[in-house]
Amino acid sequence: MGYGYSYEYDSAAATVTISNLEHFDPVHTFLCGQCFRWEQEEDGSFTGIAQGKIINIKAEDGKLCLSNCSEDDFLNFWCRYLDLNTDYGTIKAELSSDDHLRRAMDFGWGIRLLNQEPFECLISFVISTQNQIPRIKKIIKKMCELFGEKISFGGKDYYTFPDCETLASLTEDDLAPINAGYRTSYIIDASRKVASGEINLEKLSALPTDTAKAELMKIKGVGPKVADCTMLFSLQKGDAFPVDVWVQRIVRELYLGEGASLKQISAFAKEKFGTNSGIAQQYLFYYARENN
DNA sequence: TTGCAGGGGTCAA
DNA sequence: TTGACCCCTGCA
Numbered sequence: 401m402g403y404g405y406s407y408e409y410d411s412a413a414a415t416v417t418i419s420n421l422e423h424f425d426p427v428h429t430f431l432c433g434q435c436f437r438w439e440q441e442e443d444g445s446f447t448g449i450a451q452g453k454i455i456n457i458k459a460e461d462g463k464l465c466l467s468n469c470s471e472d473d474f475l476n477f478w479c480r481y482l483d484l485n486t487d488y489g490t491i492k493a494e495l496s497s498d499d500h501l502r503r504a505m506d507f508g509w510g511i512r513l514l515n516q517e518p519f520e521c522l523i524s525f526v527i528s529t530q531n532q533i534p535r536i537k538k539i540i541k542k543m544c545e546l547f548g549e550k551i552s553f554g555g556k557d558y559y560t561f562p563d564c565e566t567l568a569s570l571t572e573d574d575l576a577p578i579n580a581g582y583r584t585s586y587i588i589d590a591s592r593k594v595a596s597g598e599i600n601l602e603k604l605s606a607l608p609t610d611t612a613k614a615e616l617m618k619i620k621g622v623g624p625k626v627a628d629c630t631m632l633f634s635l636q637k638g639d640a641f642p643v644d645v646w647v648q649r650i651v652r653e654l655y656l657g658e659g660a661s662l663k664q665i666s667a668f669a670k671e672k673f674g675t676n677s678g679i680a681q682q683y684l685f686y687y688a689r690e691n692n
Numbered sequence: 693t694t695g696c697a698g699g700g701g702t703c704a705a
Numbered sequence: 706t707t708g709a710c711c712c713c714t715g716c717a
Contacts, residue, residue, distance in 0.1 A: 433700070529701040535713055536700075581711025586702085623702045644700045685700085 403485050409471040416474045418464040423488035425510020426459050432511050432686040434633045436524050436537050437544075437561070447553070450481055450517060452560050454553045468553060483512045491676055498672070500654045501680060504687035511682050514633060518601035519594055520561040521634035522616070525626045526586045542578040543587075567591035586621025593619055605635045612637065632678040641669040641677040650688035 405421040430438040430446050438448040445458035445465075455478065456467040469478060479485060496502045528536050541559075547566050548559035568591040575584045593599040599619065604612040609631065616627040625644055631637035643651075643665050651665050652658055660668075673680040 525700080530699060530710075531701090531712085532699050532714080538713090579712060581713095582702095582709095583711075621702065625701060629700080642700085646700070689700090 403487065405484065407474070409474070411471070414468055414470060416466040416469050416471065418466070418484075419462075421464055421484065423492065423510060424464065424482070424484070424512055426457050426464075428508045428510035428686065429512050429514065432508060432682055433533070433689065434514055434682065435516060436533075436540050447558070449551065449558055449560055451477055452549070452551070453477065454551050454558055456554075481515050483515055486512070488512065491679055495673070495676055495680055501683060504683040507690070508683050508686040511679075511686060513638070513679055513682060515636065516634040517561070518630065518634040519564050522590055522594070522601065522619075522622070522630045523567070523587055525629040526590055526621045527580055527583055528629075529583065529621065529626060539578050539580050543575075546577060564591045564594040568595035583621060586619070589620040590622065601635070604631075605637075609637050609639050613640075632681070638678045639670070639675045641666060641673070641681050644685075646685050646688045647681060650684050
């Protein structure tokens with residue numbers, strides 16, 4: 401592979417075991433706030449669904465174990481989803497010239513930026529506005545239960561994220577049971593714009609970040625923060641720097657002082673972290689949130 | 693028990 | 706630039 405790690409596939413157990421993988425920790429990666437649907441199990445492992453596939457990921461003895469995973473799915477999907485072929489060693493070396501960031505990276509050393517599915521990511525962050533994580537998760541879960549497809553795994557039922565056509569066909573009344581409040585109309589607007597092709601999420605990935613951002617912000621309920629999150633977590637825009645209250649707090653405290661405006665914070669990130677802004681944001685965000 | 697503030701922002705005026 | 710906002714939770 402050329403990225404330091406190697407893997408073994410056990411076809412009888414449908415398990416991929418990855419060895420010598422650095423800079424990856426499931427707890428850091430799945431709980432750093434970039435995703436809402438990876439569930440932590442009692443044994444500390446995580447179960448998640450993407451592309452209609454469900455796997456369990458467990459870190460053990462320095463190895464990473466992917467259960468319910470075919471070799472084909474690993475190579476063609478999960479590898480990219482988990483961002484395993486990005487060289488985090490080099491990125492971290494570049495960022496570590498900054499003392500604050502080095503401390504944040506020591507703390508959240510195992511964060512990787514997932515390459516999530518764009519539509520799910522977009523809707524999830526539309527739901528996240530002016531909301532707290534437990535409620536965000538609850539709303540998304542309910543939406544998947546009502547409008548996704550059921551998949552059984554390990555004796556439990558899981559649900560896929562609904563596709564844009566399904567959500568686009570719904571009314572606000574249909575969505576009332578998920579209790580998303582005023583975000584309900586945003587969900588419908590976003591779904592209809594994607595389903596109709598007015599917004600082509602896959603194509604946005606190839607556009608310059610500013611252009612893609614402006615496109616996304618044509619959707620109701622999508623402002624600068626939601627657009628940045630969607631681009632960073634699902635459209636491979638590593639230079640996107642989502643500024644939420646936590647990032648505002650920590651950037652003001654560590655770098656710019658109390659008076660810094662939102663605009664100044666964005667400009668600061670662009671200048672200081674450049675193409676690595678997104679990953680820098682995740683380390684800072686996780687560090688700020690876990691340590692208040 | 694009840695009431696109130698505030699939350700991973702965004703919209704509309 | 707400034708309130709209002711659905712709903713939920715934590716805390717007097």
